Amino acid sequence: MLITGIKSRPVYDRLAPMASGLRHLAIAQGSGGQPMLRLLADMTPAQRGVATVVYSSESFTGNSYEAELRAVDGIDLRLCASNVEALQVLDDLLSTAKMGTRLYLAGSEGFIGTAMQRATEYGLDRDEILREHAGSFVRRVWCAHCNAYTENVTQRIFRCPGCGLDLVVRDHYSSRLAAFQGVKADGEVPGELPEIEELDT
Amino acid sequence: MTPTAEPTAFTTDETYTPEGAYTFRNSREGVRRLPFPFPDDEYMYSMNLEPHVPAGDGAMRAAFDIDEHYISECHHRAQMLEAMPGVHYLALPHMMEAQWDLLELIFESYARDYPEHFTLTKTGNEWHWQNRLLGIDDTFTFGDPTTLPLEPMEYATRQAQGEFVVLEERDNDLVIGAGMTTQRADYSLRFNLGMRFFEFHGPVPKLHEMGILDRALKFLLRMKPGHPVRRVNWSLTVNPRLETSVETLPEWAPDRATVDAENAGERVYLRIELQPLHRLPRSNAIVFPVRTYLVSLAELVEHAPDWAKRIHRALASLDPELVDYKGFHRYHAAAVAWLAQHDDGAPLATGYPWAEGGIQPGD
Structure with a gap:
């Protein structure tokens, strides 16, 4: 039985502001808060002004960046207690998203994968999404x-x-x-x- | 196209399941027409793609080969689809155009290559399809799914031998968009649907390192309608069981532990896959059919002794990594030992049997 060598595992990106974006939708979970903070710091104030950040404090490793995210000025922040809740918020936001929306995902593989399922359902292209893995590779x-x-x-x-x-x-x-x-x-x-x-x- | 020497006698009631007591058998003629996949005494992966043109009077004669098992295999497909709905047949919603392409390709090919069994009559988009082997006589409007009892791909492939996986072309890649896979070898269609070319080949050892996948993908992306290509592949399996999906692994994997050097001839089957790939004209998708043939080692010895010698040598010298990947690590030695009794070491011709000078079944 072959169980070694992963060719189908996703290759992840490093989050960075996408200049072509008119709206920025960033969703993170647990340790994914860290790349999210870095992304927000890399954004211009104008980009932050059109950014919505969804953060779930549910975490396998116990890391939470909730306090740090609260401290970022000028963003629309939605805090969630669970990943399921955060994904529901993502779903709601995608259902009214307009052309030019760019999506940023950060967190565990399972979280990024399920968020990608939603994004695919709404027809987002791969080049409109960046994904950064953070925390444990459970x-x-x-x-x-x-x-x-x-x-x-x-x-x-x-x-x-x-x-x-x-x-x-x-x-x-x-x-x-x-x-x-x-x-x-x-x-x-x-x-x-x-x-x-x-x-x- | 060369006519076959004698009309095929179809066996209608054979089974491919333990519940049905595995009554599947090959006739002597059925064995000697197989697309035997070992051109040399040593086997290694290669792309081995060649133009899919008619060759010989065996399995390479028609665009889509049918043989004596056609009727029983179609019955088996219907049983599997009924037993596990949503597992063996899936199509992503945007694949409808490719579905019609595939229906057209299968029906036109069958009607052209086997006019005694199939007739397709077109009056504009009104098509009349007659399948005398399965007793089907239907009319429908090409392009209008409401005029068929099932989706076009399911309707057509329920009347076809072999699996069909449809790959859509997207961003210079090939993505699995639909499949009729009641005979798959240890994979899951539900799991693989939507995967890209490198992803669904992920578990196959050596391919990536050897650069075969890169070249294969580039080649396939250049395919044009009307110019199909083919390759053959193979594995071993225990019992004449067509449905060996990941989903049902708990049912069939224990069979692998039942083989020994005494019973290997009866228990172990060579599973040959003939894969004739076609570019589809409207959707630009590529259909990847896997026409599967089963033959026991004992049937090879009895009806095709030179092929039995060849497979003995190919298995004996097989790379252990491939033995592991193909899933017969547990009974590889038993199969080789059983075959050794029937190999006198005489030199054998090289090349596929359908090629000029290639290895023939022997007498």
Whole structure:
């Protein structure tokens, strides 16, 4: 079973103001607050004046940049307690977004991936979006057998909360599902599991 | 086009599932017409693309090959689609034009290459399709999905042998936009839908390092309608099971642990994939069909002894990384040991069997 070498994992960017933007929509989670602060500092006052920042303080590592973001002058800041809430706010903002909107995403892979799903639904092009990964590389995993999604997976083998099977996380990422692939780890001989290892998260 | 020597006798009731007791069998003629994928004693990846022109009177005779398993394979597809809706057939919403392109390509090809079984009559956009093998006689308006009982791609590919993956061209890349994949080998259509060329080839070892993918993508992007190309690929599988998706891995992976050097001839099947790629004229999409053939090692020995010798040598010398990727690490040695009994070491011709001077099945 092939589980090494990730060719499908997204390649991330470094957030920087996109000069072509007429509106700037920036959404971050947890450690993603840090690149967001840097992005805002790199913006001109005029760009900050047309920027909306959505920040979720939910974090796997416990890092929060809420206080620092509050201290930035002249931005429209929306604070959320959870990633789900932040994504809902993003959805609402995208539903009324106009041409010239530029999207900035920062945070965990699962968060960026699910935000990308929303952006794709609203027809944003890849060149209208920048993504910067921050914090832990914990994985969001899709179970191929029961269709359940599990957030924050750190081990190569884990038990699927959906179907109870022990899954091995393959190094294969689907942008459409915003998740890595999990398949039954002891598929060939029950109980014969591959080596348990920390994911190169 | 050369006519086949004898009309094909279709087996209508064979099965590809454990529930159906795996009654799939090949006739002698069925084996000897296969697109045998080992031109040399040693196997290594290559792009091995060639123009898809008629060659010989076997699997390379028609644009889309059908054989004695056509009817049972179409029945199997219908069963799989019914058993797991939304898993084996998916099409992104903007792929409708490519769907019609594909329907046209399949129906025109079948009607041209097998007029005894299929007839397509066009009066403007009013099309009359007759499929005598499956007892289908329908009229519909080309381009109007409301005149068909199913989406055009699903309608057409339920009447076709092999898988069909449609790639849309976007930003000098090829993206999976639709698929009919009831026979896929250890991947998930739901997972792969929307992936770019390098992404969906991600798990295949060596390709990236060898630069094969770069060259393949450049080549495919230059494809023109009316100039299809083909390649063959292969793997091994246990039992004549067509549906080996990631989703159902818990059902079929245990079979891999049942093979030993005594039963390998009956249990282990060579899975040949004939992939004739076509550029589609209206949508500019590329269809990537995977026509899958199953043949047991014992059937090869009985009906095509030289091919059995060749596969013995190719498997014995196979790169361990490919053994691992193709998923037969657990029974590779058993298969090689079983085949060794049937290889006298005699020199064999090189080249594909459909090429001039290529390896023939033997007597």
